[in-house]
Amino acid sequence: NENFNKFNTSTLITRTTNDIQQVQMALVMMLRIVVYAPIMGIGALLHVMSSEANMTWIIALCVVLILSVVMVVFIVVMPKFKIMQKLTDKLNSVVRELLDGMLVIRAFNNEKVEEEKFDKANMDITKVGLFTSRAMAIMMPVMMFLMNGTTLLILWFGSKQVDAGMIQVGSIMAFMQYAMQVIMAFLMITVVSIMIPRANVSALRINEILTTNLSITDDEHVQSFDGNEHGTIRFENVSFRYPGADEDILTDISFEAKPGEVTAFIGSTGSGKSTLINLVPRFYDVSEGSISIDGKDIRNVEQKELRNKIGYVPQKGILLAGTIRSNLLYANPNASDEDIDEALRISQSKEFVDTKPLGVDEPISQGGTNVSGGQKQRLSIARAIIKKPEIYIFDDSFSALDFKTDAALREELMKSCKKTGSTVLLVAQRISSILHADQIIVLDEGRMVGKGTHQELIKSCRIYQEIASSQLSKEELANV
CATH class of the missing domain: 3.40.50.300 (P-loop containing nucleotide triphosphate hydrolases)
Known part of the structure; x- marks a missing residue:
């Protein structure tokens, strides 16, 4: 209970769905691009360095500018991703509360109040999402501007070398193609890096649960x-x-x-x-x-x-999806039909179970919503009794x-x-x-x-x- 008090239901749902999905997407992209791009980039870089054109500094300048842009965006966006995942927790919590309390909300005619509560949680995450998306969206035109700027610089300085008779036009074109390969390799890595900040936040949140020590543990020498x-x-x-x-x-x-x-x-x-x-x-x-x-x-x-x-019956009767029989056998899988019958008799459940078309094989919906509160409580008691x-x-x-x-x-x-x-x-x-x-x-x-x-x-x-x-x-x- 202490562990569940620390990590409530809404954050556990987010961490086991949204956070894991972010990490999965980042890993898939890294395996498909980050492994491929350096091979392409290194090969092109070797050709550039062996080229007659003395313009390697242009590529180096472009790469430095690309990395600088990425670092600035990361510094601005990284804290927002942490906020975004917490707001996702909050949204999940609001939705869960709405669904659990639907009857109470309707009974007091407070649908509008709850709609406003949801709208606020939704708008909070939307605002942060728009900020991060816009920040990331700026990166692509900046990268294209740098690539095109690099092409212009190569043509500008290359044309002077051609005019001076230092190099052939074909060498300039080859250099430009190899330069684009190098820059594209860095650009592909940059595209993946857009996903890394959020995946990193998600990974830390997942790791927080995995590294949390259990509050109740068995002694070393039991x-x-x-x-x-x-x-x-x-x-x-x-x-x-x-x-x-x-x-x-x-x-x-x-x-x-x-x-x-x-x-x-x-x-x-x-x-x-x-x-x-x-x-x-x-x-x-x-x-x-x-x-x-x-x-x-x-x-x-x-x-x-x-x-x-121990045969434990909680304050709130809890039944699991399945049948009446499966819920009773949950406590004692080896119980016989006689044991089931005896447990139902003692718990005063036999009368209503016998009226069911399928008897003990009658389906129980998730949370036991298709039986009354008293019936749910009596079946919970029967489950404890059958354990003996x-x-x-x-x-x-x-x-x-x-x-x-x-x-x-x-x-x-x-x-x-x-x-x-x-x-x-x-x-x-x-x-x-x-x-x-x-x-x-x-x-x-x-x-x-x-x-x-x-x-x-x-x-x-x-x-x-x-x-x-x-x-x-x-x-x-x-x-x-």
Whole structure:
């Protein structure tokens, strides 16, 4: 996540398409022209030097002028190319935002506002593009002027030598042809050099990604999990702050989650619940303290081995293009039809899947746009269940479900977890979702302000009391 925070989606798209295309074009032109032009130029230069005409200085003067023009244009244009690629990132970002937020934009009748935003981003890149194109366009007439000027100089000084009887007219014509070959060789290289500044900027941007170190890496001497424990999670004085942040998001968190038990997390928005459980699969590494699973610090074990233990259901249900079956098998390719059926039953997905014409082979469009939010969430839960992991992580994964479906799903899920001895970490906004959890962790502004069962916390934790009273009536609290 830290790496993706540094390189957002729009810049990654630009760097993997536009930037690579710029480098490809420059390389192709270099292979076709830059290799060929020097051979032609050197051959012509040898003939020029062995010629009777003593006018090599004219060619040297022309070449120096050509290189000077190219250098001046490069100095002016190079910074603009860097700006141009950043503006391409910005344009991609605006377009992506427009497409993602289309329904919201239309709902608030803000199409004109977004059009103006796009026009501004488009005009910014157009202005820079026009400047660079005009600067490059000036080069060609300047080069032709220098070539024609060279021809005139050769004829001017050559005619004097012919008049003095020092050289024949044929030698002058031959010298002029060879001179044009030399200048054309430099001109061809110059044409390619027009592409080099932008390709260079693109190559640096690509290299920036390739040389970026991964924020989460495996230890040199990885350890294996203890076979005697299965899913015991310990947080010991864990603190965490995002890279570049001034304050900790989580401060001094300590607790233990045991196999076969449900550990729930509740707190106000922004209290750090999702951040806390994202530390378990090492989407981020802790800033202080340690997290251990089965007695091993998760930073000392292989990431693949760690995540093989975990069935993760994110806050926003995500399905991949394919079928319902392919999405479920994504977690466990070896799952049988019975496993699929069981996962659908526990996640309360079986009813709506059975109504589909093709059942589990029903197509799923990109992003799961052809199923509802609740169905998407239930299929995401089924995908985690089919993995049969030692640890379940539910990041507010029941928010799109109605109370009846939520209750039925949790009941079936808890039966399955008790049976398999899986550890459950559950983030919830609704008190009703965590009433019967074995352990509830109450977070407030990144600090753990309460730990215990519902009955214990309702008596001892003020924050929990406030959350409970805001969601449940006195009668409901009394009957729990």
